[in-house]
Amino acid sequence: MFGSYSSLYIMRKAILLLFLFGLSFQNFLAQKNYQKEFRQVDSILGSHYDQKKPGIAVAIIKEEKTIYKNQIGMADLEQEISISDSTAFHIASVSKQFTAFLALLLEKEGKLSMSDDIRKYLPELKDLPFKINLYQLANHTHGLPNLNELAHLIGIGPQDRMTHKEAIKMLLNIKTTNFKPGEKYEYNNTGLALLAEIIERVEEKSFQQALKDKVFEPSGMMRSNAVDSPALIVKNKAHSYKLEHGTYVNYPFNLKSNGSTGISTTINDMGKWASMFQNPSPEAKEIFQEMQKPTKLNSGKVVQYGLGLEFKNYKGLNLVFHGGGDSGYRSYILHVPKFQFSVVILGNNNDFTPLEVVYQIVDTFLKDHLKEPLPPKKTHYTERELKSFEGTYEMFPGTYYNIIAESDTLYFQSYGTKDKAPLPVIGDGEFLFPYIPTAKLSFYKNGFIFHIADFKYDCEKITLETIRPEEVKFTDFTGLYKNEELNSIFELVIQDAVLMAKHCSDEDIVLQPLAKDSFYSRKSFFGKLDFIRNTQGKIVKFKVSGQNLKDIEFVRIHD
Structure with a gap:
């Protein structure tokens, strides 16, 4: 009996060993099939990154398995700590x-x-003029002003610290919207930050704990956390850097808002998240499907953004993706669902390189499935044809650009400046903007789309009044102005024959006359000021508009 049991045991063990060897051999073959691609990715990373500089962590996930992982560069330049697969990165808007x-x-x-x-x-938020639902918070159609610009209006700049709780306290005082909810898609951070606050209230626990209990731990993401304060210590943290005049300097991220951003995680944990996306549980599958439904505006227009996820077609491939960037941190996660293929990139250098790298990786692995776009039909423009693009365009209130045609070249110029920069022709109404990587201009009738990375900014042709500073009586506008909701005060003064806006917690802002009672500045959060007079002709308030802001009212409290 013992002998037959022993034979059975040996036979079962042999079968198990053969089975395991078969799996190993299959994995070896799978790895071997990609050896050329792995070397190409190594080469791509090596061409962009240096072991002694801020860098990147990369993972490629295929059919739930991480088939490639690499890290290049430093997590901490001061301590000379290299990036590893356990280095924690702030992933910015990938948090959404x-x-x-x-x-x-x-x-x-x-x-x-x-x-x-x-x-x-x-x-x-009882004083809001419109109903906003939770879907609209998550798909950027809510119309609420952006928390980053609101923070600037109270004097919180990149060098200042703001916790999530402080950000929420500020947001809960909002009384106006930029537009009627559902009318437009306007990407910003306010919606998801408020959604995080709602989650805290219904769960009766912190957003961090709710995320840990219901998402991170079930997904095996044990090194992931939501960071709600700049004071919190993050173990194995990658520090944020930027290059200034040939030298790397610290570029800290101090404005913490959970929900829209704030998650700290590792390349290993993000690989697990990508794996779960590729093969989710039935419940998770339903949720991911809901997140991937495009947004439909009130007009019926469809926007290729769902709930925290974006979509596009790239060379014939349908992609699901999202990027993130705060200070020097860069993150990107991209899925090609048809091939169960995902790429995750986490970085700590303030540039656009991760975006370039992720698409080079897609090109490398899926080259046999790509459809190159057709060449443009029109690649040359006469001066007369270029003249049709000329004009002044508004990107945001207060942010204006001139497009100028001279000879056979189109030029780009910031409004109110003399310098102009040539725009090389791409073709079919598109022009390269080589001064920002990944950027281009796509013209349509009376407007153009300014493409920067994955963002698209609609710039409409407008007519601006021409008014000289000497035609404006600056003394009409001086005084103290206060916004009650933000509890913020600006003082407008005349300094060196220029109207200036001063805040106790921020830099002075130069105001340039735009029209009789309107001024603009070079600050996107303080883009355009429209002054209101009473029946006696005296200035009583101004409304400020800018990027993700509209008609934030400051009332004159003292001349």
Whole structure:
């Protein structure tokens, strides 16, 4: 009996060994099939990064398995600590998909409804003029002003610290919207930050703990956390850097807002998230499908953004992706669902290189499935044809550009300046903007789209009044102006024959006359000021508009 048991045991062990050897051999063959591609990716990374400089962590996931992983560069230049697969990176707006996933999970549990009015959970926003639902918070159609620009209006700049709780306190005082909810898609951070606050209230625990309990731990992401304060210590942290005059300097990220940003994670953990996206549980699959539904505006126009995820077609491939960037941190996650192929990139240098690298990786691995775009039909323009593009264009209130045609060249010029920069022709109404990597201008009738990375900014042709400073009586506008909701005061003064806006916590802002009672500045959060006079003709207030801001009112409290 013992002898036959021993034979059975030996036979089973032999079969198990053969099975394991078969799996190993299959994995070896799979790895071997990609050896050429792996070497090409090594070469791509080596051409962009240096072991002694800020760098990058990369993972490629195929059919749930991480088939490639590499790290190049330094996580900490001062301590000379290299990036590893356990280095924690701030992933900026890639955080948004985790907030959306958690909100949809809570909806399945019956704790909230994405169709609800946000005032059901945030009664502090009772003075809002319109209903905004939770979907609109997550798909950027809510119309609320952006928290980053609002922070600037109270004097919080890149060098200043702001916690998530302080950001939420500021947001809960909002009383106006930039537009009627659902009318436009306007990417910003306010919506997902407020969604994180709603999650805290329905879960009756911190957003960090809710995310850990319901998303991170079930996904095996044990090194991931939501960081809500600049004071918190993050173990194995990659520091943020930027290059200034040939030298790397610290570029700290001090404005913390959970929900829209704030997650700290590793390349290993993000690989697990990508793997779960490729082969989710039935419940997670339903949630990911909901997140991938394009947004439909009130007009019926469809926007290729869902709930924390974006979509596009790249060389014939349907992609699901999202990028992130705060200070020197850069992150990107891209999926090609048809081939169960994903790329994750985490970096700590303030540049556009990760975006270039991720698409070079897609080109390398999926080259046999790519369809190169057709060559442009029109690649040369006469001066007369270029003249049709000429004009002044508004990107945001206060941010204006001149397009100028001279000879056979189109030029780009910031409004109010003398310098102009040539725009090389790409073709079919498109012109390269070589001064920012990945940027270009695509013209349409009376406008152009300014493409920068994955962002598209609509710039419409406008007519601006021409007014000289000597035609404006600056003394009409001087005084103290206060916004009650933000509890913020600006003083307008005349300094060196120029009207200036001063704030106790920020740099002075030069105001240039735009029209009789309007000024503009070079600051996107303080782009355009429209002054209001009373019946006696005296200035009583101004409304400031800019990037992700519209008509924020400051009332004159003292001449």
